[in-house]
Amino acid sequence: MQPNDPQVKWIEEPKLGLAGKMYLPLFVQGLAVTTRHLFSPKVTVSFPEQRPQIGNPLIYRGVHRLNKDEQGRVKCVACFLCATACPAHCIDIIGVESPWPDREKYPQSFSIDELRCIFCGMCEEACPVDAIELTSLFDLTGRSREEMIFDKEKLLSVYDQTKDAEPMKSTACGGTVT
Amino acid sequence: MPTVLVDGQEIELAAGEKLNGIQVAARAGVEIPHYCWHPGLTVVASCRMCLVETGTRNAETGAITMLPKLSPACQTPATNNSVFVTGSAKVIQARAMVEEDLLIDHPIDCPICDKAGECLLQDYHFQHGQAERRADLRPFTRRRREMGDTVTLFVDRCVMCTRCVRFTREISGASELMVINRGSHEEIDVFPGYPLANKLSGNVVDLCPVGALGDKDFLYQQRVWFMKKHPGICTGCSTGCSITVEENQDHVYRLKPRTNMHVNEWWMCDEGRYGYHHVHHENRLTEPWVKSARGPAPSAESRDKKVPDTFSKVEWSALLDAMDSRLRKTQRLAAILSPHLTVEEAYLLAKYCRSIDGNAWIAMGHVPMFGEDQVFAKGFTVRAEKCPNRRGVEEVVAHFMGRVPKWEDALAAIESGEVQAAWFSGGYKKSDWNDENVAARCQGLATLIVQDMFRSPLYDQADYQLPGAAFAEREGSYVNCKDRLHSVVWAVRPPVGVRTEASLYWQLLGMPGMYRSRRVLDEIAGEILYFNAAGGPIPPTGVDLKVNLLAGASA
Numbered sequence: 265m266q267p268n269d270p271q272v273k274w275i276e277e278p279k280l281g282l283a284g285k286m287y288l289p290l291f292v293q294g295l296a297v298t299t300r301h302l303f304s305p306k307v308t309v310s311f312p313e314q315r316p317q318i319g320n321p322l323i324y325r326g327v328h329r330l331n332k333d334e335q336g337r338v339k340c341v342a343c344f345l346c347a348t349a350c351p352a353h354c355i356d357i358i359g360v361e362s363p364w365p366d367r368e369k370y371p372q373s374f375s376i377d378e379l380r381c382i383f384c385g386m387c388e389e390a391c392p393v394d395a396i397e398l399t400s401l402f403d404l405t406g407r408s409r410e411e412m413i414f415d416k417e418k419l420l421s422v423y424d425q426t427k428d429a430e431p432m433k434s435t436a437c438g439g440t441v442t
Numbered sequence: 443m444p445t446v447l448v449d450g451q452e453i454e455l456a457a458g459e460k461l462n463g464i465q466v467a468a469r470a471g472v473e474i475p476h477y478c479w480h481p482g483l484t485v486v487a488s489c490r491m492c493l494v495e496t497g498t499r500n501a502e503t504g505a506i507t508m509l510p511k512l513s514p515a516c517q518t519p520a521t522n523n524s525v526f527v528t529g530s531a532k533v534i535q536a537r538a539m540v541e542e543d544l545l546i547d548h549p550i551d552c553p554i555c556d557k558a559g560e561c562l563l564q565d566y567h568f569q570h571g572q573a574e575r576r577a578d579l580r581p582f583t584r585r586r587r588e589m590g591d592t593v594t595l596f597v598d599r600c601v602m603c604t605r606c607v608r609f610t611r612e613i614s615g616a617s618e619l620m621v622i623n624r625g626s627h628e629e630i631d632v633f634p635g636y637p638l639a640n641k642l643s644g645n646v647v648d649l650c651p652v653g654a655l656g657d658k659d660f661l662y663q664q665r666v667w668f669m670k671k672h673p674g675i676c677t678g679c680s681t682g683c684s685i686t687v688e689e690n691q692d693h694v695y696r697l698k699p700r701t702n703m704h705v706n707e708w709w710m711c712d713e714g715r716y717g718y719h720h721v722h723h724e725n726r727l728t729e730p731w732v733k734s735a736r737g738p739a740p741s742a743e744s745r746d747k748k749v750p751d752t753f754s755k756v757e758w759s760a761l762l763d764a765m766d767s768r769l770r771k772t773q774r775l776a777a778i779l780s781p782h783l784t785v786e787e788a789y790l791l792a793k794y795c796r797s798i799d800g801n802a803w804i805a806m807g808h809v810p811m812f813g814e815d816q817v818f819a820k821g822f823t824v825r826a827e828k829c830p831n832r833r834g835v836e837e838v839v840a841h842f843m844g845r846v847p848k849w850e851d852a853l854a855a856i857e858s859g860e861v862q863a864a865w866f867s868g869g870y871k872k873s874d875w876n877d878e879n880v881a882a883r884c885q886g887l888a889t890l891i892v893q894d895m896f897r898s899p900l901y902d903q904a905d906y907q908l909p910g911a912a913f914a915e916r917e918g919s920y921v922n923c924k925d926r927l928h929s930v931v932w933a934v935r936p937p938v939g940v941r942t943e944a945s946l947y948w949q950l951l952g953m954p955g956m957y958r959s960r961r962v963l964d965e966i967a968g969e970i971l972y973f974n975a976a977g978g979p980i981p982p983t984g985v986d987l988k989v990n991l992l993a994g995a996s997a
Contacts, residue, residue: 369554
């Protein structure tokens with residue numbers, strides 16, 4: 265876009281008034297903000313002894329989990345839509361024919377490179393069967409890069425760990441999102 | 443000259459040209475959606491997706507009379523003064539209705555369907571269908587039926603276009619597929635005890651506009667949108683079908699036919715289609731080895747207890763100079779050019795050997811023959827000659843030798859001691875191109891170089907064991923049995939440690955920069971009369987080399 269483009273709107277810088285030129289009133293104003301925060305209640309928590317409050321777990325984007333269906337099988341149908349949507353290319357799936365009569369395809373392996381993930385939530389958006397969801401677990405640590413590539417078992421165990429605190433999001437799956 | 447009116451555009455046809463409404467509209471740049479019509483098959487006009495308004499124009503007055511009802515464009519011939527209207531409200535509504543009807547019974551399991559992404563039902567529904575589906579969504583039923591060893595049918599996804607049925611009747615000729623039941627219960631099936639088992643069976647999967655017929659070899663391997671498509675040439679036999687190599691991250695997942703009316707039309711055979719697995723075979727050679735010490739020759743009494751030769755792994759950089767200087771010390775040299783090499787590679791190797799020894803033997807490699815040519819109903823032929831480039835290599839050999847010494851002649855020359863060093867190029871899909879007998883005949887060579895993809899008796903006793911490239915990794919030209927030259931570029935990179943023959947020869951010849959096939963082909967076209975026609979641009983459908991020869995002969 266050129267500077268003389270008709271869509272570009274040029275704005276003049278506001279002129280400084282007398283108070284601005286004098287500097288002192290603005291200085292006092294800033295100091296007042298600092299002083300106010302000095303006496304207001306503290307929001308900083310001393311992590312990890314203290315856990316911060318997650319606002320709304322339904323929209324929080326933490327570690328992924330792979331949901332299970334009523335029979336305890338992985339819900340994922342290996343359609344690769346999450347891998348397609350992923351802007352960081354961190355999802356790696358191997359889809360094979362499923363051993364179950366009511367399903368055609370399932371993931372033989374499903375791994376997410378949590379170090380590569382940017383936690384944008386696109387995988388959750390793309391999933392047609394609500395199999396992949398982002399939980400509110402955020403403190404994600406590991407001793408090696410390999411450890412941070414979460415495989416299917418690990419992602420399913422995240423589900424087991426979080427299912428009580430965070431039920432599945434979609435109403436179609438008995439979730440709570442309206 | 444016949445003139446046809448498509449959406450107000452006047453399209454002129456050549457005299458005697460027979461086109462239907464879909465083809466003539468395509469010429470006008472208008473796409474008429476269709477499922478059941480395929481240019482290679484007969485017309486049934488059963489899917490009703492190509493319904494358009496048709497009419498005629500009075501040649502004298504110019505007045506246009508339209509038919510009151512819609513007609514299928516695939517079945518309406520484009521004759522002089524035909525009129526097609528493809529975008530009227532009536533047509534648009536008809537398309538939306540057809541789409542809605544097709545989806546009543548469709549499981550809409552696109553997320554797990556292998557066709558998703560290249561499915562006509564998806565595309566046309568997006569373009570011509572309604573935004574909402576009024577039919578009740580049914581739960582996905584997994585009705586699957588095996589058609590044969592290569593193809594499986596997902597019964598509920600089928601839209602009954604019967605392309606596959608017509609293909610087995612008209613092209614492959616065995617008529618294995620049929621329609622059972624009637625009306626809305628129609629289904630594709632095979633006759634009991636007669637599975638789909640012809641050599642062209644894989645084509646029904648390409649023909650299927652939806653995901654009903656699935657390729658078992660490709661089933662669930664990749665989503666189609668991940669793959670990149672590279673135009674290529676099938677190296678399965680000397681027909682040299684035009685294909686598309688579909689690859690993701692240097693792994694070939696499938697081969698598909700590419701339309702080339704001069705060679706394979708729309709088809710390819712199963713042998714070629716599934717003949718790419720050697721590219722990623724676990725036994726593929728990926729490191730160059732050099733024989734560091736030759737084991738003592740076995741004595742008469744201890745023939746079975748041969749002490750094995752010792753080999754050491756080397757780097758390419760160290761190997762080339764050593765190999766080059768060793769070859770330069772030998773008296774007589776022989777290059778055995780495999781018919782799996784491209785024209786450029788064959789030429790470069792021959793040129794390299796001649797640059798060392800002015801009288802070097804250049805001979806044709808082993809030409810694998812298997813069974814007999816198989817010709818199908820409409821002329822599609824699977825050749826017995828299982829290599830892509832015999833003609834091209836033959837002409838290169840003839841250029842250097844003045845005649846074409848065969849594989850046997852070369853072996854005889856090696857056995858007689860006339861030749862001291864030999865370079866065997868491989869590239870065969872299997873290692874059966876030589877056996878113990880051939881290896882024994884080459885025992886007397888002072889220097890033996892074998893470049894191939896898989897171990898074989900000859901490879902095992904070579905002084906220089908070089909890993910070779912597979913067809914999808916090569917860049918260059920192939921000449922098929924009908925003297926048609928096709929140029930291809932590589933689709934995948936060779937495995938780590940492997941160098942393509944072309945780049946190796948290029949470096950040995952001391953040519954600057956990276957290997958460029960076009961430059962070599964220009965040189966060949968200038969030097970060898972047979973390749974004269976390849977001097978110009980080479981279209982994706984290839985160049986007929988015979989045309990120029992005939993012109994040259996008559997001149």
